[in-house]
Amino acid sequence: MFEGQERVFISNDWITIIFVIVFLIIAVLKYNNSERFSKLFSLIYSDKYYTEYAKTNPLIFNNFHALFFLVFLLNISLLIFFSKQVFDTSIIPYNFLLFTKVVLGVLLYSFLRLIIGYFLGNIFEKREELKYFTYLKFSNISLIMIYILPLLILVNYISLPVQKFLTTFILLFTLIMIFFRYLSVLENDKINFNSLFYLFLYLCALEIAPLVVVYNMFVS
Numbered sequence: 001m002f003e004g005q006e007r008v009f010i011s012n013d014w015i016t017i018i019f020v021i022v023f024l025i026i027a028v029l030k031y032n033n034s035e036r037f038s039k040l041f042s043l044i045y046s047d048k049y050y051t052e053y054a055k056t057n058p059l060i061f062n063n064f065h066a067l068f069f070l071v072f073l074l075n076i077s078l079l080i081f082f083s084k085q086v087f088d089t090s091i092i093p094y095n096f097l098l099f100t101k102v103v104l105g106v107l108l109y110s111f112l113r114l115i116i117g118y119f120l121g122n123i124f125e126k127r128e129e130l131k132y133f134t135y136l137k138f139s140n141i142s143l144i145m146i147y148i149l150p151l152l153i154l155v156n157y158i159s160l161p162v163q164k165f166l167t168t169f170i171l172l173f174t175l176i177m178i179f180f181r182y183l184s185v186l187e188n189d190k191i192n193f194n195s196l197f198y199l200f201l202y203l204c205a206l207e208i209a210p211l212v213v214v215y216n217m218f219v220s
Contacts, residue, residue, distance in 0.1 A: 012094045015078070015156050022074050022149065025067050033064050043143050047184070050136060059135050068142040069110075075145045075152060077103045079170060082155050086167045105214050112210035120205060133185065140181035148174055 030037050039049050056062060081099045085091060091098060121130040151170045155163055 012156055014096050014099075015094065018074055018078065019153060019156075022071055025070050026146075029064065029067050029071075036064060040139065040143055040146075043140060043181075043184075049139065053139075054132065054135065059131055060138070065138060065142075068138070068145070072138075072141055072145050073103065073106055073110075075149060077106050078152050078156075079148065079174065080106070082152070082163070082167050083171060086164045105217075108217070109210045109214045112213055113206060116209060117206055136185040137182070140185060141178075144174060144177045144181065147177070 036053065039052065043049050077099060080102045084098065084102070085093060085095075117130055117134065121127040148170055151166065151173070155166050155170065158166065
């Protein structure tokens with residue numbers, strides 16, 4: 001008598017579908033906003049993009065940013081998912097449920113940042129300055145998401161031993177890019193707090209507080 005054995009199939013086909021969705025969104029962005037999409041890459045060497053589109057109305061909640069937010073949501077969720085999968089060997093590989101939780105966590109962070117930013121803008125009476133600051137930051141985040149997309153594709157299709165190295169590289173690359181682009185944002189922002197202490201307190205509440213809430217809800 002032969003005993004039946006359970007066969008476990010591990011598939012990353014759903015990740016391929018996500019990559020296709022991301023490429024479709026980028027194609028729509030390129031088709032509908034060809035000039036702006038191309039000029040976004042000039043942020044690497046010039047700040048002209050900031051002033052050229054700073055008078056867009058609405059500045060934040062427009063079609064260009066809405067589509068780029070979807071690219072950000074999927075790309076950053078994949079990066080977090082790959083990192084979790086590589087460094088935590090106890091989880092099931094290519095677990096779609098885990099990816100869904102990551103997406104929800106990123107959505108929650110974005111929502112909390114928006115709400116906190118709204119209240120801080122009213123408290124400090126700097127609503128327009130905060131809107132401009134968010135515009136600067138998201139412009140840079142959008143650019144970074146384009147650059148890490150090819151690296152995420154490589155992570156998904158290379159062999160497991162190389163995945164850890166490449167995932168670590170992408171994480172470091174993303175963090176370094178965010179750090180330097182954030183410095184660029186601070187140089188160009190219009191918040192202009194009289195005290196560096198209040199500026200630091202403001203940015204910690206805006207950027208770190210949502211992360212703490214999300215971490216406590218989904219990780220702790």
